[in-house]
Every structure is written in structure tokens, then in C-alpha cells.
Amino acid sequence: xxxxxxxxxxxxxTLERLARLYTLLGxxxxxxxxxxxxxxLEGLLSVPCHTIRKDISLLGAAAKAERGYDVxxxxxxxxxxxxxxxxxxxCLVGLGRLGxxxxxxxxxxxxxxxxxxxxxxxxxxxxxxxxVPLYHSTQISRVVREKAITAGIITVPPHAAWEAAERLIxxxxxxxxxxxxxxxxxxxxxxxxxNISLTGELDVIAAYIHMQGV
Amino acid sequence: xxxxxxxxxxxxxTLERLARLYTLLGxxxxxxxxxxxxxxLEGLLSVPCHTIRKDISLLGAAAKAERGYDVxxxxxxxxxxxxxxxxxxxCLVGLGRLGxxxxxxxxxxxxxxxxxxxxxxxxxxxxxxxxVPLYHSTQISRVVREKAITAGIITVPPHAAWEAAERLIxxxxxxxxxxxxxxxxxxxxxxxxxNISLTGELDVIAAYIHMQGV
Numbered sequence: 001x002x003x004x005x006x007x008x009x010x011x012x013x014t015l016e017r018l019a020r021l022y023t024l025l026g027x028x029x030x031x032x033x034x035x036x037x038x039x040x041l042e043g044l045l046s047v048p049c050h051t052i053r054k055d056i057s058l059l060g061a062a063a064k065a066e067r068g069y070d071v072x073x074x075x076x077x078x079x080x081x082x083x084x085x086x087x088x089x090x091c092l093v094g095l096g097r098l099g100x101x102x103x104x105x106x107x108x109x110x111x112x113x114x115x116x117x118x119x120x121x122x123x124x125x126x127x128x129x130x131x132v133p134l135y136h137s138t139q140i141s142r143v144v145r146e147k148a149i150t151a152g153i154i155t156v157p158p159h160a161a162w163e164a165a166e167r168l169i170x171x172x173x174x175x176x177x178x179x180x181x182x183x184x185x186x187x188x189x190x191x192x193x194x195n196i197s198l199t200g201e202l203d204v205i206a207a208y209i210h211m212q213g214v
Numbered sequence: 215x216x217x218x219x220x221x222x223x224x225x226x227x228t229l230e231r232l233a234r235l236y237t238l239l240g241x242x243x244x245x246x247x248x249x250x251x252x253x254x255l256e257g258l259l260s261v262p263c264h265t266i267r268k269d270i271s272l273l274g275a276a277a278k279a280e281r282g283y284d285v286x287x288x289x290x291x292x293x294x295x296x297x298x299x300x301x302x303x304x305c306l307v308g309l310g311r312l313g314x315x316x317x318x319x320x321x322x323x324x325x326x327x328x329x330x331x332x333x334x335x336x337x338x339x340x341x342x343x344x345x346v347p348l349y350h351s352t353q354i355s356r357v358v359r360e361k362a363i364t365a366g367i368i369t370v371p372p373h374a375a376w377e378a379a380e381r382l383i384x385x386x387x388x389x390x391x392x393x394x395x396x397x398x399x400x401x402x403x404x405x406x407x408x409n410i411s412l413t414g415e416l417d418v419i420a421a422y423i424h425m426q427g428v
Contacts, residue, residue: 012260012422013227019421023414027397043399046226046407083424084417097318101311102412112416151419153412175419177412183241185257192422193260194415198316198367198391200237201408202326203298205365205389207233208226208406210297 014055015082017047021055022084025075037068087111089147091173093140093164094155095119095128098179102153106132115147120160137164144171151175158182165193228269229296231261235269236298239289251282301325302364305387307354307378309333309342312393313369320346329361334374351378358385365389372396379407 024044028036038049038056045052056074059081079085090112092099099117106114119125120137128134135143137160144152144167152168154161154176161180168176175192178184184193238258242250252263252270259266270288273295293299304326306313313331320328333339334351342348349357351374358366358381366382368375368390375394382390389406392398398407 015421015425016418019418020414022421023411023417024397026413027395043402044397082417082421084420086420088420090416097311097315101315104311109413109416112413150423151416174423175416177415177419181241183238183258188257192419194418196410196415197237199240199323199326200234201391201410202304202323202365202389203237203296204230204233204408205391205406206298206302207229207236207296209364209388211229 014058017045017051017055018059018078018082019084020045021052022075022078022082025071025078028071029075033071035068036071040068084111087113088150089113089115090151090153091115091140091144091147091149091168092117092132092153092155093119093137093168094157094160094180095121095124095134096155096157099153099155100128102155103128103130103132106130112151115149116143118143118164120156137167140164140167141171144168144173149173151177154178154180154184156180228272231259231265231269232273232292232296233298234259235266236289236292236296239285239292242285243289247285249282250285254282298325301327303327303329303361304365304367305329305354305358305361305363305382306331306346306367306369307333307351307382308369308371308374308394309335309338309348310369310371313367314342316367316369317342317344317346320344326365329363330357332357332378334370351381354378354381355385358382358387363387365391368392368394368398370394 038052041052042049059077092102092114095103095117103117114132116135117132118135118137118140122136125134150173152173154164156164158181161182161184165176165184169186169189169191174190176184178193178195183195186193252266255266256263273291306316306328309317309331317331328346330349331346332349332351332354336350339348364387366387368378370378372395375396375398379390379398383400383403383405388404390398391408391410393410397409400407
């Protein structure tokens with residue numbers, strides 16, 4: 001294989017696009033879609049089709065002219081090369097409304113099982129009904145270490161977000177999806193942080209409408 | 215001004231990075247941060263600092279050597295050029311757990327006031343307490359048109375997502391933030407769609423860990 005000889009050289013934007021493509025292909029498979037063209041993917045991913053073709057060519061996969069890609073085969077290739085097929089255990093920090101919504105969907109995603117959830121309120125822990133084991137927030141580092149949890153989802157109020165992140169990282173977590181409105185950064189640590197923000201998405205929409213006259 | 219003479223030529227990745235930067239600068243301002251270097255922004259945005267400097271230079275703004283950018287001034291420039299200062303009205307479709315969490319935070323974001331919320335269950339509408347006007351989902355197109363709502367947030371179950379999107383677009387909405395697990399596309403319409411997915415974020419983290427040995 002001549003592709004990906006130097007793993008670190010794959011540019012982050014390509015990596016993110018290919019990971020998003022993997023997520024999308026899973027949904028297309030569920031919808032019984034067998035083949036998909038790069039032009040159709042352009043509409044689904046909001047990425048130019050030539051960029052999509054170039055990204056995929058880095059994996060050594062190619063589309064047959066006019067017939068597009070085989071959805072299942074491309075997804076399998078992506079899963080193997082990007083290490084996505086296996087999945088990993090995740091935990092949830094914060095059992096408020098958003099945390100409750102995520103907890104409620106636990107088990108829906110077989111690749112990312114929810115192995116634990118945490119909250120700072122013992123009262124809330126006692127009132128929450130779920131099959132997911134619940135713990136007090138002070139136990140985050142210990143539980144993450146013992147259960148070998150790879151990533152944490154943060155849905156706590158702003159003032160508690162940094163402490164949650166520090167506890168996750170102290171326990172050995174290597175990824176964080178942060179839904180709190182505080183920006184979390186871990187530039188000096190080997191941790192991938194994804195800060196998700198509704199306002200940020202509304203800003204992107206505003207910029208597109210303004211700049212491109214969409 | 216020699217910048218942005220051809221609005222449509224600003225590449226979407228630059229547009230999205232600048233919009234994310236605007237969101238971030240707002241949070242830095244709230245935290246009383248006066249100045250920020252491109253290197254600090256690299257850690258906060260997970261974007262290389264030379265890319266950040268290049269993006270910002272397209273706006274005609276520049277950092278003073280070693281002192282970085284003035285947070286408030288840069289945010290103001292971005293807001294004007296990207297059309298983000300004004301904001302717009304949004305609506306929410308779906309009053310389940312996630313929708314309830316978003317409804318609960320309504321009013322927190324002055325730039326994107328929630329002008330209406332919708333659900334397919336009259337029972338749920340009657341049980342929901344909020345200052346936001348609530349309507350049945352069949353009213354989406356009419357209310358979006360009458361209130362001149364610019365964007366809709368979709369938090370309905372998968373089977374109802376497409377219908378929600380179609381009703382929003384029929385009412386004149388130009389942006390959609392979709393939290394349902396169905397991918398919504400509007401490639402043939404003048405609508406910006408942002409599909410947000412927890413699984414997608416966990417996929418990106420998995421890819422980073424696998425490929426870059428993070």
C-alpha cells in the first residue's frame with residue numbers, strides 16, 4: 001500500500017471530511033442506498049465533488065465513471081483505514097436536559113456504547129432511570145480509567161465544563177465532545193476536543209447567507 | 215476596499231472558519247480577554263495559526279507582531295463583513311428532550327431569538343411552559359412566512375425530519391440546523407443546511423486517534 005505511508009501527514013480537513021463521509025455512508029446504507037456519485041455526496045456533505053474524489057483517492061478507492069461509489073465497500077474501506085469500524089466506549093458528564101436526551105438515546109449507537117454517566121447532583125442521579133451506570137462527578141477520573149473509556153461527552157453548565165474536561169483527561173480520555181457554551185482546549189495534551197455550538201452553527205448560516213447571497 | 219470584491223469567491227472553508235472565529239471571539243470577550251494571538255487561536259479552533267492569519271488577512275485585518283489581535287475590534291470587523299452582527303429570528307421544530315433543552319435556553323442568545331416552536335403533538339404543546347409561542351407542526355410554513363423567520367432548528371424523530379425541512383423551506387427559511395439523525399440536503403434550493411451529529415463527532419475523534427496517534 002502506498003497510501004497513508006506517513007499517517008501524520010494526512011491533513012486534518014481531509015481527516016474530518018472522510019470521517020463525516022463515513023457517518024453519512026452509514027446512513028445511506030441504512031436507507032438501502034447501494035451506490036452514490038461524488039456529485040450526490042457534494043449535496044449531502046456540502047463539500048465540492050472534486051474535493052470528495054481527491055479525499056477518497058487518498059484511500060486508494062475510486063469511483064467507476066457515472067456509476068459512482070459502492071456505498072458498502074467504500075464505508076468498509078474508510079472504516080478500516082480511519083479506524084472507525086471498532087468504535088470505543090464513551091461516557092456522559094451532565095444529566096441535565098441535553099444530557100438526558102443523549103442518555104435516552106444510549107444504546108442506539110452500537111459503535112459508541114455509553115459505559116457511564118456522571119452528575120454533580122446525587123439527587124438527580126437517584127431520580128434518573130437508565131441502564132447506564134451512574135456516578136457522582138467526583139468519580140470521573142477513576143471510572144474512566146477502570147472502564148477504559150476513550151471519550152467523554154460534556155453537557156454540564158458553563159462553570160463546570162473545565163473541571164469535567166480535566167477529570168476526563170486525568171482518567172485517560174483521549175477525546176471530548178463539548179456541548180457546553182465554554183470553549184474547551186487541550187492543545188498541550190494528546191486529546192481531541194470537538195466544541196459543538198448551536199450559536200456557532202447559526203453564525204455559519206448567517207455568514208453563508210450574507211456572503212454568498214444564498 | 216479591495217477585499218471581498220467578489221463575494222462568491224470566498225471559499226466555504228474560509229467562511230466557516232471565520233464564522234467559528236466570530237463565535238469564539240464572543241466568548242473571549244465575555245471572559246474579559248482583550249488580545250489574542252494566532253497561536254492561541256490555533257489551540258482554541260484546532261486550525262493551524264498560519265491558516266487563521268491568512269483567513270483574517272482576507273478581511274484586511276492584521277495582528278501586531280507578538281501582541282496579537284484586539285479581540286473586540288476583530289470581532290466587530292468580522293461581524294460587519296460576514297453579516298453576523300445583526301442576527302436573525304429562528305424557530306424550533308420538535309419539543310422532545312433535545313428540543314426542550316434548546317427551548318429552555320431560548321433568550322440566552324440575543325442575536326438569534328427563538329420566535330416560534332412547533333411540535334406534532336398538541337398534548338405536548340399544552341404541557342410545555344415557555345414564553346416562546348408554540349404551534350402545531352402543520353403551521354410551520356405559515357408562521358415562518360408571517361414572522362419572517364430566517365432559520366429553523368430541527369429536533370424531531372428521524373421519520374419526521376424531511377417533512378419539517380420541507381415545511382421550513384416552503385415558508386421561506388434560508389437555513390436549517392438539523393439535529394435529527396437523518397441527513398437533510400437542499401442542494402437544489404437556496405438553503406444552507408448544517409447536519410449536526412454526535413456520532414459524527416465521535417467518528418472524527420476516532421479518526422484523529424487512529425491516524426495521528428493522538
